[in-house]
Amino acid sequence: MAPEPPLLSMSGITKSFPGVRALDGVDLDVQAGEVHCLLGQNGAGKSTLIKVLAGAHQPDTGTIRWRGEEVTLRSPIAAMRLGIATIYQELDLVEDLSVAENVHLGHEPTAAGFVVRGRAAKASTAQLLKRLGHPEVDPGRLVGELPAAQQQIVSMARALSHDVRLIVMDEPSAALDPDEVDNLFRIVADLTAEGVAVVYISHRLEEIRRIGDRVTVLKDGRAVAGGLPAESTPTREVVALMTGRNVEYVFPERPAGTPEGDPVLSVRGLAREGEFAPLDLEIRPGEIVGLAGLVGSGRSEILETVYGARKASAGQILVDGTPLRPGSVRAAVRAGLGLAPEERKAQALLMLESVTRNVSVSAMSRFSRGGWIDRGAELGAARAATRELSLRPDNPSAPVRTLSGGNQQKAVLARWLLRGCKVLLLDEPTRGVDVGARAELYAVVRRLADEGLAVLLVSSEVPEVLGLADRVLVLREGRVVHEAPARELDEHRVLDLVMEGSPAS
Amino acid sequence: MTQHVSPPRDGTGKTAPVDGPPAWRVQLGRADVRTLTLLGVLAALVLIGGITQPDAFLDTRNLQLVLTQASVIGVVTVGMTFVIVSGGIDLSVGAIVALASVWATTVATQEYGFVGILFTAVVVGVGCGLVNGVLIAFGQMVPFIATLAMLASARGLALQITDGRTQVVTVPSVLDLGERDAYILGIPPLVLVFAAVTVIGWLVLNRTTFGRRTVAVGGNAEAARLAGIDVRRQRLYLYLLSGLCCGIAAFLLIVLAGSGQNTNGNLYELDAIAAAIIGGTLLTGGRGHILGSVLGVLIFTTITNIFALNNLQTDVQQIAKGAIIVAAVLVQRRTASTH
Numbered sequence: 001m002a003p004e005p006p007l008l009s010m011s012g013i014t015k016s017f018p019g020v021r022a023l024d025g026v027d028l029d030v031q032a033g034e035v036h037c038l039l040g041q042n043g044a045g046k047s048t049l050i051k052v053l054a055g056a057h058q059p060d061t062g063t064i065r066w067r068g069e070e071v072t073l074r075s076p077i078a079a080m081r082l083g084i085a086t087i088y089q090e091l092d093l094v095e096d097l098s099v100a101e102n103v104h105l106g107h108e109p110t111a112a113g114f115v116v117r118g119r120a121a122k123a124s125t126a127q128l129l130k131r132l133g134h135p136e137v138d139p140g141r142l143v144g145e146l147p148a149a150q151q152q153i154v155s156m157a158r159a160l161s162h163d164v165r166l167i168v169m170d171e172p173s174a175a176l177d178p179d180e181v182d183n184l185f186r187i188v189a190d191l192t193a194e195g196v197a198v199v200y201i202s203h204r205l206e207e208i209r210r211i212g213d214r215v216t217v218l219k220d221g222r223a224v225a226g227g228l229p230a231e232s233t234p235t236r237e238v239v240a241l242m243t244g245r246n247v248e249y250v251f252p253e254r255p256a257g258t259p260e261g262d263p264v265l266s267v268r269g270l271a272r273e274g275e276f277a278p279l280d281l282e283i284r285p286g287e288i289v290g291l292a293g294l295v296g297s298g299r300s301e302i303l304e305t306v307y308g309a310r311k312a313s314a315g316q317i318l319v320d321g322t323p324l325r326p327g328s329v330r331a332a333v334r335a336g337l338g339l340a341p342e343e344r345k346a347q348a349l350l351m352l353e354s355v356t357r358n359v360s361v362s363a364m365s366r367f368s369r370g371g372w373i374d375r376g377a378e379l380g381a382a383r384a385a386t387r388e389l390s391l392r393p394d395n396p397s398a399p400v401r402t403l404s405g406g407n408q409q410k411a412v413l414a415r416w417l418l419r420g421c422k423v424l425l426l427d428e429p430t431r432g433v434d435v436g437a438r439a440e441l442y443a444v445v446r447r448l449a450d451e452g453l454a455v456l457l458v459s460s461e462v463p464e465v466l467g468l469a470d471r472v473l474v475l476r477e478g479r480v481v482h483e484a485p486a487r488e489l490d491e492h493r494v495l496d497l498v499m500e501g502s503p504a505s
Numbered sequence: 506m507t508q509h510v511s512p513p514r515d516g517t518g519k520t521a522p523v524d525g526p527p528a529w530r531v532q533l534g535r536a537d538v539r540t541l542t543l544l545g546v547l548a549a550l551v552l553i554g555g556i557t558q559p560d561a562f563l564d565t566r567n568l569q570l571v572l573t574q575a576s577v578i579g580v581v582t583v584g585m586t587f588v589i590v591s592g593g594i595d596l597s598v599g600a601i602v603a604l605a606s607v608w609a610t611t612v613a614t615q616e617y618g619f620v621g622i623l624f625t626a627v628v629v630g631v632g633c634g635l636v637n638g639v640l641i642a643f644g645q646m647v648p649f650i651a652t653l654a655m656l657a658s659a660r661g662l663a664l665q666i667t668d669g670r671t672q673v674v675t676v677p678s679v680l681d682l683g684e685r686d687a688y689i690l691g692i693p694p695l696v697l698v699f700a701a702v703t704v705i706g707w708l709v710l711n712r713t714t715f716g717r718r719t720v721a722v723g724g725n726a727e728a729a730r731l732a733g734i735d736v737r738r739q740r741l742y743l744y745l746l747s748g749l750c751c752g753i754a755a756f757l758l759i760v761l762a763g764s765g766q767n768t769n770g771n772l773y774e775l776d777a778i779a780a781a782i783i784g785g786t787l788l789t790g791g792r793g794h795i796l797g798s799v800l801g802v803l804i805f806t807t808i809t810n811i812f813a814l815n816n817l818q819t820d821v822q823q824i825a826k827g828a829i830i831v832a833a834v835l836v837q838r839r840t841a842s843t844h
Contacts, residue, residue: 334733346728347727347728349728350724350729352724352792353720353721364717364718371713371715
């Protein structure tokens with residue numbers, strides 16, 4: 001075979017954010033006319049990689065070659081000029097502009113350099129929509145009035161309005177009905193027939209089998225496999241790559257025997273319309289219960305509803321047998337619940353503040369009298385809590401933003417430790433935490449459980465749930481499809497369950 | 506076990522905690538450097554005033570006047586600083602000062618003497634703050650809009666009450682407070698009130714749970730909510746606090762001017778915001794310095810005084826103020842990035 005240079009060749013791409021290395025030497029080759037699938041769990045680095053490709057992030061090291069020539073993608077405009085278009089999961093459309101205006105945003109057809117030729121824009125938009133199989137979308141309508149599926153078509157039309165050679169699609173099927181997915185696949189097939197390359201990101205293995213040519217699997221910021229044949233690679237192999245057999249996590253020992261005593265948290269028939277079906281759940285002191293499921297399976301929603309951050313449409317939550325006032329975070333906190341949310345920086349941390357102040361924020365009444373803070377007591381209490389979790393650096397006045405991801409998570413846990421909570425809700429506790437620091441975090445969680453805390457754990461990393469939890473509930477599309485002690489489950493079984501919904505034979 | 510990854514524990518080299526800057530900076534901290542800078546600017550202004558108008562500027566009476574004038578806007582700025590730290594804004598402060606000052610000086614109110622005037626000024630201020638707070642905290646209105654509406658309404662009501670006339674104060678005990686006889690060790694009582702508000706404000710922001718909650722709400726409202734803080738109640742209290750400060754300022758203004766006018770407190774909102782910003786309070790919330798705000802007020806008042814003594818027009822003053830705001834923010838951004 002004549003070695004024609006690939007359309008796109010990224011090699012050795014690294015990218016670090018404060019506290020975490022998101023990409024760690026990733027290689028990616030894409031040929032013209034192929035559908036190249038990117039697979040990986042949450043936090044594996046997919047989003048960062050496509051942002052580098054779209055010019056939205058600058059890599060720390062590594063080279064990008066476009067048709068054999070080294071290029072620097074300084075900005076999204078630079079990427080677009082080369083012919084790289086990205087369709088993000090969160091569609092980046094302006095809702096108050098029309099379809100045609102969105103499609104031509106930034107490169108409007110003009111007369112005399114600045115007068116927008118609206119009719120020309122509409123005509124060319126109509127043509128693009130027709131090519132995409134959606135001639136019924138009116139180019140004059142406001143994008144905000146369109147359903148999600150059609151908004152995606154508009155986003156795609158915008159990509160095609162440039163002379164595009166490569167389209168990146170970030171989980172394009174996530175918001176689509178099955179027949180809309182069929183149309184999407186037809187569009188992808190048409191595009192590749194014209195020689196356009198598609199980088200396709202999805203969690204859904206069956207989609208990748210249908211339309212993919214090759215697969216690159218990302219795990220913890222590394223490409224653990226590149227260019228596997230999409231059709232013939234066995235599912236088991238792909239799953240094993242995704243879930244990380246390359247790094248063996250060290251999980252703490254489970255205590256012997258089952259936890260006894262009355263459940264500290266009881267959830268009865270809890271439901272939220274459109275998010276998750278009625279759920280029953282009990283956790284005893286010392287027990288870690290895991291919720292396994294994919295994005296969109298309702299895991300985080302369940303956690304936030306238990307915590308009162310979302311209001312349940314049905315059901316009851318009891319802490320130590322006492323019903324919790326629904327929809328009130330303050331009631332939940334007062335009853336002894338604590339949440340370590342998925343988005344630590346956005347939902348938990350005060351990034352301008354020190355470790356001490358982040359740790360003490362939920363327990364201020366413990367070292368204040370009449371609103372007056374005893375700062376010595378505060379410092380002592382915060383230091384004791386962070387030392388117990390061996391948070392580093394051992395400096396309570398360090399700004400929390402200078403901490404690594406793992407230590408930021410410890411600061412959040414220390415907050416609830418100081419508060420003296422009974423039930424700890426962990427949402428993706430190792431998201432953005434370096435691999436090496438995870439084992440320590442697992443040990444911390446287990447130790448807290450051994451000291452009598454009840455833990456409800458949500459993670460998209462199946463090995464994490466299986467390794468850390470005592471009991472596991474498997475979720476698919478808002479419904480518990482299986483419940484079993486963790487030691488009776490294995491990873492393949494769980495992945496089959498979350499993907500297919502039925503136990504593998 | 507094939508653990509072939511060994512990333513650094515405390516993040517990558519890029520994010521390592523800074524041990525680069527010289528020791529004195531680390532010891533002083535960013536806030537102290539800023540305070541010293543502001544003090545330096547103030548000292549420079551005093552020097553300029555002393556050189557250009559050695560007799561008039563350094564005269565005790567003039568310095569007393571500068572401090573007295575600073576007191577009114579200073580008290581407003583302390584309240585404004587709290588609101589800004591919480592991520593909000595209060596555009597209605599000037600209008601509330603005007604409304605409180607005219608309501609407290611109506612003929613009917615003056616019949617109740619000193620206590621009646623003080624009480625009315627404070628209650629009107631707190632009442633306006635209550636309306637702001639309820640609209641923002643429970644009506645989910647954007648602070649900018651809610652307080653803009655209050656600005657318009659309070660000014661309108663103030664005009665309605667006075668019909669555009671100056672309401673002269675006839676209560677001797679109020680007027681006496683502004684006289685030289687009332688000075689304590691050469692310090693006007695108004696300045697003492699300003700000093701007290703500053704000290705209390707500093708203590709509340711830095712040493713109480715109320716202050717911590719304010720900072721938390723401004724730094725990350727979602728995180729504060731999920732940490733169990735009642736964000737809405739906190740917001741309500743903050744606009745009440747700002748209203749209270751406006752009420753106190755209105756009383757000080759009544760003492761200073763010996764009258765109440767519907768044009769009082771004109772553009773106080775902008776002066777207070779500007780003073781807070783050059784004092785190092787983040788307009789986006791989450792960080793604020795009472796002392797910096799107060800120094801900002803003193804800098805602005807001193808400039809106004811020096812310009813007036815040198816017979817320079819207000820237009821030149823305005824230009825200088827604008828330039829100082831820009832310079833202060835640029836300097837702060839530079840010191841922030843080198844830390």
